[in-house]
Amino acid sequence: MFWSRPLTDAELRFVQRFFAHSLDALQPHLRLYVRRLGDTRRALSLNGGRISLPRAFFEHGDPARPLRLAHPYIAGVFAHELLHQWQRLQGQKVTREATWLQLKAACLRRDPYAYEACSESAQMLERFRRAHVEQQGQMWQDYVTAEVAGQPDGAFRDVAAFVAQPRQQSGNCSPTSV
Numbered sequence: 001m002f003w004s005r006p007l008t009d010a011e012l013r014f015v016q017r018f019f020a021h022s023l024d025a026l027q028p029h030l031r032l033y034v035r036r037l038g039d040t041r042r043a044l045s046l047n048g049g050r051i052s053l054p055r056a057f058f059e060h061g062d063p064a065r066p067l068r069l070a071h072p073y074i075a076g077v078f079a080h081e082l083l084h085q086w087q088r089l090q091g092q093k094v095t096r097e098a099t100w101l102q103l104k105a106a107c108l109r110r111d112p113y114a115y116e117a118c119s120e121s122a123q124m125l126e127r128f129r130r131a132h133v134e135q136q137g138q139m140w141q142d143y144v145t146a147e148v149a150g151q152p153d154g155a156f157r158d159v160a161a162f163v164a165q166p167r168q169q170s171g172n173c174s175p176t177s178v
Contacts, residue, residue: 003033004031004032004033004050005031005032005063005064006030006031006032007030007031007032008066008067010066010067010069011032011066011067011069011078012027014067014069014075014078015027015030015082018079018082018144018147018160018163018164019082019086019163019164020164020165020166021164021166022086022089022163022164022165022166023082023085023086023089024166025089026049026085026089029048029049030049030051030085031049031050031051032051032052032053032063032067033050033051033052033053033063034052034053034054034055034058034063035052035053035054035055036052040054040055041054041056042054043057043077043078043080043081044081045081045082045084045085045094046095047088047095049085051078051081051082051085053067053077053078053081057074057077057078069148070148071148072145072146072148072149073145075144075145075148076141076142076144076145076148077141079140079141079143079144079145080137080138080140080141080144081137083136083137083140083141083163084098084133084137086163087133087136087137092133094133097132097133097134098112098133098134101132101133101134102134112132112134112135113134113135113137113138114135114138115127115131115135115138115139117142117155118155119154119155120155121154121155121156121157121158121159122158124139124155124156124158124159125158125159125162127139128159128162129162139156139159140159140163142156143156143159143160
C-alpha cells in the first residue's frame, strides 16, 4: 500500500529551479503523500517535509508516479506547499499560523490567501516579507504558475531571489500580522 515516497529526480530539479539551495537542509526528508483525509482536493504541508497532494496531481492519478509539474496550476500548488517548508526553515510556526488563519477566514468570510499585487519588484518583496504564511504561499504560487505557463512576471524577481537565498543569508521572514 502506498503511504509516501521521496521526490523523483524531476521533482528535485523543480525544487532546485525555484528554491536553489534554500531547501537543501530538508532535501533528504521531503516526502510526498496522497491526501486521504479531509478535503482531498486540497494540498497540505506538515512539519518534517511532508507534503500531501490530491491524487489528480500525479501522472495517471498514481501517487507512485511523478507529479504533473508541466501543468502550471499543479506546479504552483506544489510550490506553495514547498514554500511552507521554506517558511518553517525560517523559524515560522506555519501550521499554527495557517490553522488560525483558516479558522478566522471561516468565521469572518475572508480569503486568507488574498494579497495586493503590484508591478514593482522591490515593492512586491516588501509585501512578501510583511505577508502572513498563506499570503506568502499564494504569492509564490502565482509566481511559479506564471513561470511554468511561460508568462513570467517581473514583479516577483526580488521575491524569487529572496526565497532562493540559503537560510543563513535570508534572515527571518516573519510576518508582521496574523
